[in-house]
Amino acid sequence: MHLDVAALKEFYATPLGQIARRLLARRIRAHWGAATGDTVAALGFGTPFLGAYRNEAKQICALMPASQGALIWPPSAAILSTLVEEGSLPLRDNSIDRLLVVHCLEVAEQVKPLLRELWRVVKPEGRVLVVVPNRRGLWAHVDTTPFGQGRPYSRSQLDLLLQQSLFTPMSWETALHLPPLDRAMLVRSAAAWERIGAKMSPRFGGVLIVEARKETTAPISGKAVRSKALREMVTIR
Numbered sequence: 044m045h046l047d048v049a050a051l052k053e054f055y056a057t058p059l060g061q062i063a064r065r066l067l068a069r070r071i072r073a074h075w076g077a078a079t080g081d082t083v084a085a086l087g088f089g090t091p092f093l094g095a096y097r098n099e100a101k102q103i104c105a106l107m108p109a110s111q112g113a114l115i116w117p118p119s120a121a122i123l124s125t126l127v128e129e130g131s132l133p134l135r136d137n138s139i140d141r142l143l144v145v146h147c148l149e150v151a152e153q154v155k156p157l158l159r160e161l162w163r164v165v166k167p168e169g170r171v172l173v174v175v176p177n178r179r180g181l182w183a184h185v186d187t188t189p190f191g192q193g194r195p196y197s198r199s200q201l202d203l204l205l206q207q208s209l210f211t212p213m214s215w216e217t218a219l220h221l222p223p224l225d226r227a228m229l230v231r232s233a234a235a236w237e238r239i240g241a242k243m244s245p246r247f248g249g250v251l252i253v254e255a256r257k258e259t260t261a262p263i264s265g266k267a268v269r270s271k272a273l274r275e276m277v278t279i280r
Contacts, residue, residue, distance in 0.1 A: 046150050046192040048112040051088045054189055059225040062233045064091045067174065070218050071143065074172055074254050081140035086161070087147025090116045090124065106132060108147065130156045134164040145174040149193030158208035165257045171210060172254050175201060182223045182249030190219070190249055198251060210255040217241070217248025
């Protein structure tokens, strides 16, 4: 499966995709609760999970990377989706309260510049929720779903990457503990698989979910520090 909007939309229309959407939407809601009055955005393919926030959020948008393509969302109302370049999001500094990153980080062309751009647009008190394929999980090793595409992550890899980009992880969990097989019996028992897997083998869920906050105690790049220091030296002289 190639990770573009057509393939993603097709996957989420299947019984397995619908189960994955419900399970992940439940975990996202558990992290965020209501988003009343907040500005909410998703980067990647977040439309299956944004619908619940359309009547709550002050503003909402689905940012779709050019490498994946974009679709019209929602299909029967004012369009809230837009095509973007990963390293140059069309958003003001410190403008987003809650940012969901899903079907994005694992296929990003340049991960660190992307995370710097996320740091720029998220408010100081804002929260980022990242969903990526889990290197330990079965879903990352089966290429018939979107979670089998790109680079899967271990918790330690993602933790280091976030901290290097001035995000502090606040909470971790895994999801999608059922096997990535579109079988009627598995789909019917998905809730049981999820409950048992979360208790018995939490490290082996199909995806890692991490909520992180933006750190503002230091600038995002050393270049800005050097430029400021140089200006101050010139002024003194």
